[in-house]
Amino acid sequence: MTEITAAAAAPLPDVARLTLSDLKDALALGWRDFRKAPSFGIFFSAVYVLIGFGFLIFHAGTVMWTFAFSLAFPLFAPFAAVGLYEVSRRLDRGGAMDWYKVLGVVMAEKDRQIPWMGAIIVIYVLFWSFLAHMIFALFMGLSVMTNVSSSYDVFLTTNGLSMIAVELCVGGILAFILFSLTVTALPHLLDKEVDFVTAMLLSTQVVRQNLLVMLVWAGLIAGLSLIAMVPLFLGLFIALPVLGHATWHLYRRALH
Secondary structure (H helix, E strand, O other): OOOOOOOOOOOOOOEOOOOHHHHHHHHHHHHHHHHHOHHHHHHHHHHHHHHHHHHHHOOOOOHHHHHHHHHHHHHHHHHHHHHHHHHHHHHHHOOOOOHHHHHHHHHHHHHOOHHHHHHHHHHHHHHHHHHHHHHHHHHHHHHHHOOOOOOHHHHHOHHHHHHHHHHHHHHHHHHHHHHHHHOOHHHHHHHOOOOHHHHHHHHHHHHHHOHHHHHHHHHHHHHHHHHHHOOOOOOHHHHHHHHHHHHHHHHHHHEO
16 A cells, blocks of 8 residues: 555664753754645644634633533544654655555554554543543532633632643643653554554553653643644644654654
């Protein structure tokens, strides 16, 4: 189907020691890849941008829309990420930048391990959502009867501020756990014939052995993505492809 196919099953790679200069180099290479193939980056980042617009257009404050978009993101985002990784892989190996071939690789992933990763992320997001609602209920008590979409004063109470602090702490921990499980797992699943459990375990090992560097990388991803969302999500058309390509290059340095 394509010129570049996944490698046969191979011994597990070694986990390298990363430095902050590796992050700088990965970002530089990510920017290089985006400049070489901007149309691919814009196309695959559109998945994230459209989901963001969906929240705005359909007022996803309702349970139905929140649930729908919460499921849509982890189901489609991994495939969009694979597209960015495949572009970087082809640029590294001198493969043809052909839409049919790149999209063929992305579509072929539906029969490999990526759908399992998507399922794990969906379950994780649902648990995260349930936990967030539980924290809200525990702290706000009867004040949940207030229309919080129009009465923000309830969040300035002692309980409201405590609830926000706990939500941020718990959310930050859960976000970093998810980051640890997936940061190298997704590109690894594209690049090698490996099962998703092994890929996630290796990803957590990379994070554990390079904790400071990976904390900085997680912060960069969160910070740049947040800044890019400000102008109606349009900045994501640049930030996400660069970060996606950079993740591929960081994976190549982390596991060898």
